[in-house]
Amino acid sequence: TDSVVLNHYQELKLKLANKDDRWMDLCFRVFDDGVGFRYEIPKQERVDSLVILDEITEFNFAQSAMAWSIPANYESYEFLYRTCSLDSVQSANTPITLRTDDGTYMSIHEANLTNYAGMTLINKGGNNFECDLVPWPDRIKVKAKTSLMSPWRTIMITDHAGELIESHLIQNLNEPSKIHDVSWIKPMKYVGIWWGMHLGAETWTMGQHHGATTENMKRYIDFASSYNIQGVLAEGWNTGWEDWGKLGAFDQTTTYADYNFDEVVAYARQKKVELIGHHETGGDILTYEQRMDTAMQMLSNHGIRVLKTGYAGPIPKGQFHHGQWMVNHYRRVVETAAKYQLMLDVHEPIKATGISRTWPNMMTREGVRGMEWNAWSEGNPPEHHLIIPFTRGLGGPIDYTPGIFDIKYEKRKRYVRWNSNDKGNSRVNTTLAKQMALWVTLYSPLQMASDQIENYEGHPAFKFFENLPVSWNESRVLAAEIGDYLAVARRNDDSWWIGTTTDEKARVLELPLSFLKTGINYQAIIYADDADTDLEENPAAFLIHHDRVNTETILTVKMVAGGGQAIKITPLKE
């Protein structure tokens, strides 16, 4: 989110030895905006293997606080966030974020989760929490050879909610890049054959409504090339989807008969559009470990540089999704992808702990209750987007996949309702302007416009995405309160892009544009909720207006319930 990051801290290392002279280091790093500590067991005599039966790190708070968290869960991070007092939190997956009565913000998480088990938190009474590591099938938590380093246990501490988002503490507690030539790693925007399947209008499997056909893909490539979008994703291009859930089902090297891989590759190249590969594993880790090398090589041989992976399904029996075994699997995937110069977008990932500093090809990931839930459940409430940037987002980029313009699915003509959770009234619980704002507030170096392209074609608001830069020089939070509202400004060169969002309450924010350069006038193009925009009845109504602004301007930002604004500010050439 910033092109330059300061990594400034004081370090203290304590050597702790027991009577028979086996020892470990307890290491602290203290930053301006928080602290990290970890356990380091170096190679030493009389230690030939390490087994962790329990980690008893505790986080004990002197008083209660307001807390935002999801429940501890060894398998999933796709939950709605709870807002409640800290002492009533029974358990949590991290990040868990707090606001004390005197207005101090804190967030507990972990950084650099490498060759270790994921950490959950269990309430031990009152405001006292103990670490509960995700176990192996034999209940052991962590297995190592002769040395070991725990992830950093992190506590971010700030005066304002927005400073949590601006912090780089998690990234800073990761190792420098292991990839020397990073010239092939580039953020990009993308569209894809995706939302139609979640709606039930198209299918992943081959048949009458198959999404990933050669023809459809060409249509998406044409669209991307005319709207300044670098990447196109296709899901359901390879065989196996009809056997989803069975071992060995997905074959990530064999295409369906109606998807001509070579033809699509050639067409994309001609149109100067990048293809985004997709490997759904269905959770079948053992098969994928055998196949991934060849499957990644196939992508790289065809000049494909981005890969989305997925783990929608049960992993091998006895293992948990967030245990050490899976942490190691996900890392092997990142390393193998780096070998083939592939950037990754991981769905159903391991939690984000900042490893993209070490492996910058790890671009973005899910690990959140994302857009898809709106297709086939009661959906994500308006406040969801006002909590995830302050919790899950602190670990790293989120592939939430914003940008649904057909908010109430009014165009679902061929809708076949494949998922029984959808009672037929599923929809997106925001206004259209807020969908656009999420492209800015929810940072992701691979950023999707997730709707079916027919909903963007000729739409006046899509200009915003068309012009949206893919990377940023600096990011600032202009206004923020967890669960209520968020305004983020990001700079690319001399231009600023602002996203503002609100929860279920209508709000007016006054945003001073004092970050603009003095002596220069700018043009602001503002995509806003209109006077008659209404979350229930008329969520897609919006207004575009132009304004002349400068560093003295205070922008009055009006948002209806569930609404937002997307703003582009560029210097006027006068």
Ligand code: NOJ
């Ligand atoms: C879940 C992923 O989050 C979604 O993006 C994908 O379309 C499905 N799995 C199928 O792979």
Ligand code: CA
């Ligand atoms: Ca709220």
